Amino acid sequence: MFSDIFAFTYEIPYLLTLLLIIPLVGAIATLAMGGKRQKNAKYVAGVFSFVTMVLSVILMFTPDLSVYSESYTWIETAGVKMSYILSVDGLSILMVFLTGVLVFLSTVFSARESDKPHYFFALILAMEVGLMGVYMAGDYFLFYIMWEVTLIPMYFLISWFGGPRRHYAAIKFFIYTHVASVVMLIGIFAIVFGAATGGIADFSFEAVLAGSAAFGSTFQVLVFGLLFFGFAVKMPIVPFHTWLPDAHTEAPTAGSVLLAGVMLKMGSYGIIRVCLEVLPEGAQYWQPIMVFIGILAMIYGAYACIAQKDLKKMVAFSSISHMGMVMIAMACLSDIGIQFAIFQMFAHGLISAVLFMVAGATGHSVGTREIPLLGGLAGKLPLLAAFMMFGFLASLGLPGLVGFWAEFGIIFGFYDYAVSVDMLWLVIFCLLSLLLTAGYYLWAMQRTMFGRLTTKIDLSHIHDLSRPEVIALGAVCALIALFGLWPDLALSYLEGYSSSLALTLGVI
């Protein structure tokens, strides 16, 4: 834990609320930077996102996270009660940290954005509000609000700043994920009202958890399905993933970074936070299905990567593959599985940030991301090549980088599960996916950066990474290496949470 290195014991009042308000104020302030002040938008956004990041880092250094929970009754009417509850625990702390860091770094990365920068940065900050809110919410009402709040900035990011097919991609993203959200909302209704006691349906996590003991098996199984669908689309899990490649392909780089780095995690976060915590019996029932689709996503995503021609689309499919890994980890329903599912979420958040930054930067510098048009660019773009190599290696699970530990733990947890169900051969799929992952990354590397220098495109205007881009990439890479060399730094946050959840699930 960070707090073992340095314990930050000064209690900042309303820290969690500040984490929501600062980006919100920042978004408004940035939006005001229109017209001639456009140039300054990035500085305003930078300052606000930096402060948010600092606060989220402070949170990491806080030894006792429970001091920061805030709870106020918000709405109490007609038999329903919603509260404004913010809290951070082992599950969410890493995600909050990730959000804080990635938003700041994607702001830095996009410092060169010159078209309507005030909108651009305001949207990024607005998205941060939603993302932070999702991870800190302690009430289903707040949770769902924040969940949906993330959609709108992303929609605008894609459709304003996206590529040629941005309208299609944006609306597909918007509608598809919204459909999933509303199905999830039904599930939330079911658990909230099902757990209601004394005629009051309390939307807080705590109350629902307390009332969940009364859920019958059939109820759990059905409602798990609803919630799971909602979250699985967000993750996304095959076959509900097709919005993702399109969204990524068209989204601006910063949007992709946040989409893959933090937004996809909302899905798996939701599964753990809601499905597993509240509906353990449902989880037991759905376990084989989760395992199956997790494996499917893993292998399918990896194979799809091989076939992709667009670098960014390939990275998008690799996200699907890696989130499949998160899925099988969660499906183990064991402490190792949950611990490393969260860790993989964190790891993939960092790694996919690098990948999307690199893919985006390729598009900026070279003018195209089509792999068949590229080749031999490492000589012209050494920095980009180096970061791409680093990102690819991290993603394919090079030991010593954060991705490896996640995969190691996940597969071990899965091994444990496979032994318990007497189907050891299932592990082969995990190992196969590792191999395929290495395959598509290295093949892509070979075709883009190495080999014959391409003659298919005009190379006279290509330029290597700009300074802000290098800073952002360097910082993420440093984090990847830091947590890779010292995984315990992040893992220790999860131990308590995962083992207590595993107790609830009845499988240790």
Next chain:
Amino acid sequence: MMFDSSIVTTIFAEFSPLAPMIVMIIGALVMPAVFFATKRKSAVAAVMIAVIAISMLFNVLMMVDGYQADYAGLFAYDAFAGVMILLFQIVAFFTALVSVSSSETTRMHYGAFNALLLAATTGMMFVATASDLITIFLGIELASITSYVLVAMKRSDPRAAEAAVKYVIFGGLSTALTLYGLSMLYGVAGTTNIEDIAIALSTQDFSWAFGIAMITMIAGFGFKIAAVPFHAWAPDVYEGAATPVTMFLGTGSKKVGFVALFKIFLVIFVAASSTAAFATEELQYIFAIIAAITMTVGNVVAISQNNIKRMLAYSSIAQAGYILIVMAVMSEYALASGMFHMFTHVFMKGGAFLIVGALITVGIGEKISDYQGLAKRAPFIAFAMTLFLFSLAGIPPLAGFTSKLFLFSSAIYDGGVMTQWVWLAFVAVLNSAISLYYYTRVVKAMYIEKGANAERIKIPKTFTAAIVTCVVFVIILGLFPQLIMDFCADAAAVLFG
């Protein structure tokens, strides 16, 4: 005490339950005189607003104070009436406020226009307070007949003329259906007082006459609320009428149908459900099916619309479908949620129509493509429109989301038991997601697409004021629904005894 209804009772004595209506009626009577005396629209508008404000003040005083009284067994002021009257007053207020500067409303007959507006509102308020079939019928008719004229009172526009014809014919048809149903109901129950009907029916078995009464009343009220398949008039009339009037129809007139439905059906069925002889569930299914079809057709057809008023009309149809969930679920919580949704609908749909009206006034067309580049030309208007549309689509944390949250959740759970209407909730949420598609088209046109014209737009102040109010309420009701939801809950408690 801050809210004290004694001032009302002092003035109106035994007519106190009708106090808000009386104020309106007086207003309606003096309005032409005011116009002829001053010949100025603004003076009329000022008086209008004053009248509505006074009426609203009385109503709020009574409502918050928990005033309850009955007049001659025909009208009863209670929490339900108070909430619905408030709703109608708000609608009238907005209509009056913007019609003064709208380019679509009549200039020559402005006094009459306002008088009719007040009369129509009074009719609606009558329905809200009515406790007898006769008063319900009269209220509806008062509201309807005046609105026919309101629709027609657009400056020599062929579309308005056509809309008015369609409206009057369909209004008549619905009146006939409703009246037929009421006559059968009267025949079955032998009385016209709703409470008495409920008591009478609770001891009866199902009869053919009752079935026919139900069917024709559903059809008749279904016309009012524009439920599929009785919705066909709505898009045409909404498109043809002057936009403030469209707003009045879409947010106010439509609710009259619901009030009548609630008044008649809920009271009857709640009373009836205590006796096993009476088949409530079948009719709940009928309503559920109508609700499902209505929201689906409304949303799906809205997708293909290019005229924004028509699109909003279809969206209104869909919203009616959502509110019909109340009739399917028939629980107190559902009713409270439904009423709350009606409120939020006033602000979000009303706001959207206001913007359309404002833009027509400044010369922008009704086509979605006319809205291209609006974000540059009128940032606030575009922003407000986005809020309204997203609220209609149920995007949190806006009012539409919160009210839908209440409404849809009522279809899932009722008093700790999972209801059989979960499928309806599913249909509703999926529809809600579909609706996002066509709302987003408008947002896209405003924000993403580039318009041919880039000059700034300045819209009339009254429109701005009304739109700002709607924006404020769309946000506030989203975040703090209890401001109105509490009253809705009280009101629902009244109908459910």
Next chain:
Amino acid sequence: MFVEYTWLVPLVPLLCFVIVGFFGKKMPHGGGPLVIFGALFAFVLSLLISYDFFTSDAYHNPGYVTSQIEWFSVGSFQMNVGYYIDSLACMMMLFASFISTLIFVYSIGYMHDEGAKRRRYFAQVSLFLTGMLGLAVSSNFLEMFVFWEIMGLCSYLLIGFWGFNHPKGDDASDSASSAAKKAFLVTRLGDVCLMGGMFVLLFEFGSLDYVTVFDTSMMAAVDPNMIMLGSLLIFGGVIGKSAQFPLLDWLPDAMAGPTTVSALIHAATMVKAGVYLVARCFPLFTQNPEVMLFVGVIGGITAFFAATMALNNMNIKKVLAYSTLSQLGYMFLALGAGGYMMALGMQSGDAALMAAGAIGYTAGCLHMVNHAFFKALLFLGSGSVIHATGTEDMREMGGLHSKMKITSITMLIGSLSIAGFPLFSGFWSKEIVLETAMHAGDYGVEGYLFTIMWILAIVTAFMTAFYMFRMWFMTFKGKSGHGAEHCHGESPKSMTIPLIILSVFAAALGCILLFGFDDYITIGIHAGHFQVGSGHGHGLAGWLEDIFLSMYTYLTIALVLIAIAVAYVMYNKASVNPGKFNKNGSSWLYKALTNRWWFPQLYDQIGWKLGNGVAKGVEFVDTQMIDGTVNALSSAVVGSGESLGKMQTGNVRDYAAIVMIGVVLLFVAILALFYFMGGL
């Protein structure tokens, strides 16, 4: 006390990597001197540690020094990081750091023309050294695996060093990047198996620490089948990393990298990691004789196959690469045969058999060290030649002896050593390898397989001598080729001095066998646990007796001499035309050999079908079926909106009709509902 600083051994090169990687641009020679210093430091420290260790009590009991701290935990399983020093680790550290130092020095000269790219080169080789040394001193499988993969990464990066902007043009870039990818992927296949093995061990033993896993009582408590599975999976990793049959195809391609890289990674050190791992896991592998049998057979087959492919290759580096494969095969044959006997001995409690097995262990390790030196020498020599002539094709060389005396002579020494010319290094180790293999054939049911392997190994020895001298003669003797004419003389001192040093070792190192090497590098069970070292070897007289009193020794020597003679006749005097034997290159065997027994084509086919073929299918499913369904759904909604909208004809009469139909439908619906719900 130096042992406590073992962690510095991999760390110093790592620091060099970081420093050179970030700041190397401004350093002289791209940071080369710093990297050399790092390697030298590691070597000196290794010497001190080894001295420290061998003089300590721990050397005798328990035979290792280990220390670790908690790294992180997986559930209730604790993962540690630390060091584990025993004789084997000392040996690995010593030869790896020593050879690396020499090769780095050589690189200063060899890479002189690369300019700014040298920074990348030196940073990467330094990182590689970290991997190798870290592997040697790791205290558990997981830590070992980290370094194992770091080496794999460096191998990938360095093979692809010229993956872009190749001095010889785009085709060379293409093949370099392709070779790099192939190397990584094939080893990755092995690594994935190794990872699987680790999971098995972690699950069964609850820990990955060597101390725990190799504990005899622990091993006895675990299901032998799972140990077998784990062992085989670990050996899968070895097969990938050490390029054994059937994953041997990447190594020849890997010669696309700079020659120094081939020398360092693909001859002297990284490919030895597999041998090290088998030696390290000896306690585990010997739990099942079958595993060791498998190891030995794989080794024997590889030795033979790889040697055949070297017979007619014209590329000097490829010849050396095949030879590396073949020699690695020897090592695995030795370890496998020894382990087989040890396993049988353990099962039957036969101490003599176990002692015989221990000789295999010694043989494998000794051959590993010897091979490191002479193969590094040969590669560096070939690098010197390539540097001078600018080509790798031996047909374009020839007659270089006069121009490059030092290179020529040092390479001759290396060739003699690898060929097993009596009294040179390679001779000693190869003899005991062969002896172990033959010996193992006498035991167990499947022992006859080792006899076959022994025969193959003897044939391989003949072939080795032939192709090595074919190479030497073609390069340094005979007619001058096209490339040789470009040669402007001997390479710079920074290159020749390492050659000379290496040649001394290549010639004489093997003698350590006679002077107590097997006291240190042997394996046996002491006080109930496996211990490397502190054994009682045969001693000088024992070994001399063993080797020189066996008739098979003379058989091998004879074969080697004959092979050298044949090469001399064919390629130096050219009195016999080699084309006679292969129908001038048109015999099927010749083609099979030049096509590497069609292994690459086979792999390409399988890889392409399994990779790209399936991927195409997935892509089709994705865009057409899954996304197609999504799009179809959305257009169905939009389409139905349009057609439903058509019902809105605008005519009041139609509207009225709809209303009436609605009323009728309501009527029907109410009837139906009442009927179905039993209301009527």
Next chain:
Amino acid sequence: MIPIEVYLIFAAVLFAIGAYGVVVKNNTIVVLMCIELMLNAANINFIVFSAFTTDVLGQVFVIMSISVAAAEVAVGIAILLNAYKIKGTIEADGLASMRW
């Protein structure tokens, strides 16, 4: 005494005729008349029920509804006049410009 069903069926038939007219007639004046028919069918119902139950409320209702119907027709005719002035037709087919 004539049973109540006869009156009710009569009213229903009247109602159906009116409904039929609304659906098939092109002239909107006739349509308005048909609606009057339907209203009157309901009125007959009221009267009949009132008579048979000797409850006076039904007759009150009828008086109300007749006046309402009168108002409605008045407004309707005015609107049709307006439409005729603007569009030159009062045929349903001619008043179908807004659709889809």
